[in-house]
Amino acid sequence: MTGDDEGDGVYERDRNYLTTRITADGRDGYPVEPGRYRLIIARACPWANRAAIVRRLMGLEDVLSLGIAGPVHDERSWSFHLDPGGRDPVLGIERLQEAFFRRRAGYPRGITVPALVDVPTGAVVTNDFERITLDLGSQWAAHQREGAPDLYPERWRDEIDDVADAVYRDVNNGVYQCGFAGDQRAYEEAYRRLWERLDLLEERLSGRRYLVGDTITEADVRLFPTLARFDAVYHGHFKCNRQKLTELPALWGYARDLFQTPGFGDTIDFEQIKAHYYVVHNHINPTGIVPLGPDPRGWLAPHGREELGGRPFGDGTPPGPPPPAERVPSLV
Known part of the structure; x- marks a missing residue:
């Protein structure tokens, strides 16, 4: 939580996210590939809840795995305390912070969910919650289930x-x-x-x-x-x-x-x-x-x-x- 520059008590959300996109054509260096990425959410978080919903509606469960951080964390970020051994079973990390640091050492901004992680490198691709849902509904079209709805009709x-x-x-x-x-x-x-x-x-x-x-x-x-x-x-x-x-x-x-x-x-x-x-x-x-x-x-x-x-x-x-x-x- 941070205030604005005038210190007038208004809560200002930091919206400077990692905006790299996972796209069908791989224009940002991250092409859509079944099994390559892991969506990290927390059941507690409303911003992550959106991504969980769209992944379900699109039927992407078999091509985009889901990691679930627990509801309680400290200043070091969301942790996987609900998983056996306190580690995400795919990424092998205790805290989501580790995946952000693999993308950018000492990452200085909020460690937020949802986050899409590149499994081979263990690094976060994006935590841009608005873009994530739009891209799951469009860029992943080749892998969506039959009957997936159009959530963003032109x-x-x-x-x-x-x-x-x-x-x-x-x-x-x-x-x-x-x-x-x-x-x-x-x-x-x-x-x-x-x-x-x-x-x-x-x-x-x-x-x-x-x-x-x-x-x-x-x-x-x-x-x-x-x-x-x-x-x-x-x-x-x-x-x-x-x-x-x-x-x-x-x-x-x-x-x-x-x-x-x-x-x-x-x-x-x-x-x-x-x-x-x-x-x-x-x-x-x-x-x-x-x-x-x-x-x-x-x-x-x-x-x-x-x-x-x-x-x-x-x-x-x-x-x-x-x-x-x-x-x-x-x-x-």
Whole structure:
């Protein structure tokens, strides 16, 4: 967490990522190759959650392996403390930091997930979370499953970009600007922007099933991870507490609809989410006590959103179940 240059208490996210791309033509020196790369995520992280969702929707499990960092880490970065021996079984490293250092010695910026790692060299290729999902949906087309949906249809791209930009600014990052605000004024400004945007989204989704068009798009992939964490973490821990998600009928129905769609809810682990935020953010929660609630079983309640029409996967089909090693705990 860092403040801006004026020191006015506003949380500014460092978005200087490794922007090297993995592409079909290998223009950046990293061509798409089955088995060559490993996607590192953490179940706790909303930014990584997006990549996990798109990998599932595209059916890339057999060509892009998945490493899962545990929810608790120290200043040295995400660690693989859930794996046998505390090491990623493919990369052989204890902390994601090691893969960043193999790309650039003493890498000075945030060690973030998602990260795509070149397995032969053990070095991170990119941690540019926005580009990763777009490229998984396009550059990896030759290896996607039959029936993979188009999450970024050309005719809707301008609208998807506009909606996604507003969601990032006011909601995805907005909850962090509330939670990590350095003073009252910065917090209140972020809080107002967050709720103004959530009110607009509530209105938008009251008459349509998805954010853009009549199918799931990149815009929905970007909003869902924040909504999934809202009542469990952001409402209390980040002081985003005007209302709970469960008190917003359209957004709550929309979130449940996506949660119950293959590829979305099957990437969510509420226990790991809570463990990360409440333990790692000890400047906010110094006791390290992790709340037992809320009861997550409400996510499985009927949502009725089918009445609004829409086709979740467009002309595509749902993905199959996740591989056994990637399954998250059941809510029932």
